[in-house]
Amino acid sequence: MRLTRAAHVTLPHAPGGDVAGRVEAVGHGVSGWEVGDRVVALAFGGAYAEFVTVPAAFAAPVPDGVDDEAAVVLVRCGQVALGVLRAARLEAGESVLVTAAAGGVGHLAVQLARVLGASRVVAAIGVSVPAKAEALRSVGADEVVTYADLAADGVEPVDVVADGTGGDVQAAALAALAPFGRLVAFSATTPRVDVDQLRLNARIVIGFAMAHYAGGRPEVYARHRAELWELYRDGRLRPLVDSVRPLEKAGDAHRALESRENIGRVLLRVS
Incomplete structure (x- = not known):
C-alpha cells in the first residue's frame, strides 16, 4: 500500500483520527474479524461520524481490561x-x-x-x-x-x-x-x-x-501494540485523557487543542 498526503483539504471535510467501537460489517476478503468485536483503529477520513470505514491493516482488537478511552489513546499515540x-x-x-x-x-x-x-x-x-x-x-x-x-x-x-x-x-x-x-x-x-x-x-x-512503520514493518507494529497493552494492564503506562466531549462540541475540542489547554488527549464521543 502506498500512502500519500493531500496538499489541501476541500470543504466540507470530516477529519480522520483514532476511533474505537464495535465492528458493524466486514469487507470482502477481510479475515479475523466478526461483527460485534471491539475494535480500535486509525481512520484517515470521516472519523467524526457514527459509522466509519477503516483499513483492516490499521485496526486492532481491544483486549479485556482496556477501556475505549485508553485504547484510543494507545492505538496511535x-x-x-x-x-x-x-x-x-x-x-x-x-x-x-x-x-x-x-x-x-x-x-x-x-x-x-x-x-x-x-x-x-x-x-x-x-x-x-x-x-x-x-x-x-x-x-x-x-x-x-x-x-x-x-x-x-x-x-x-x-x-x-x-x-x-x-x-x-x-x-x-x-x-x-x-x-x-x-x-x-x-x-x-x-x-x-x-x-x-x-x-x-x-x-x-x-x-x-x-x-511507513505500520505498513512496512507490520510484525514490529503488532509487537509494539502487544507491549503497550501489557504496560497499560500492569499500570506502568497511564494514558491521560483531558476531556471526553460530545461530537456536537468538536469545535470546542479543537479550540482547546489550539489554545494548548489540554493535558493528554481530548476525545469525542458519538452518542
Missing part, C-alpha cells in the same frame, strides 16, 4: 511514542527530552522513556501551567521546562530528543543534544538542518513517520 524511542535506540541510563510533552504522544513518551530505563526525563511544554507540570511529573518527568526556557537557557545536555513540535523549538532541542545524541522528529514542520553542525557536534537527526 502510544505506537508513535514507543516507535520514536525505539528509532532513537534509547539505552538504559540515557537522558531524554520530550517536546509537546503534555500532548497525546508526548505524555506517553515521557512514561515510556522511564519504562525503557532513562535516567533523566525532561518534559518541554509551550506555556507554564502548574497543572501540566504536576501531571507530567506524576507520570515520570524529572524536569518540566517551557519552550521559552529551552530557547533562552537551554537544559543540561540530553542523549535523545523526541520532537513533536518542530520549528524554533526543534532548533533549541537540537542544540541540547550531547555528542552522539539522537533527535527523532515525528510531527510538525521542521527547520533546515546544517549537516556540518551535525558532523562537528556528532549529532544525529532521524525522521519518523507512523505510516
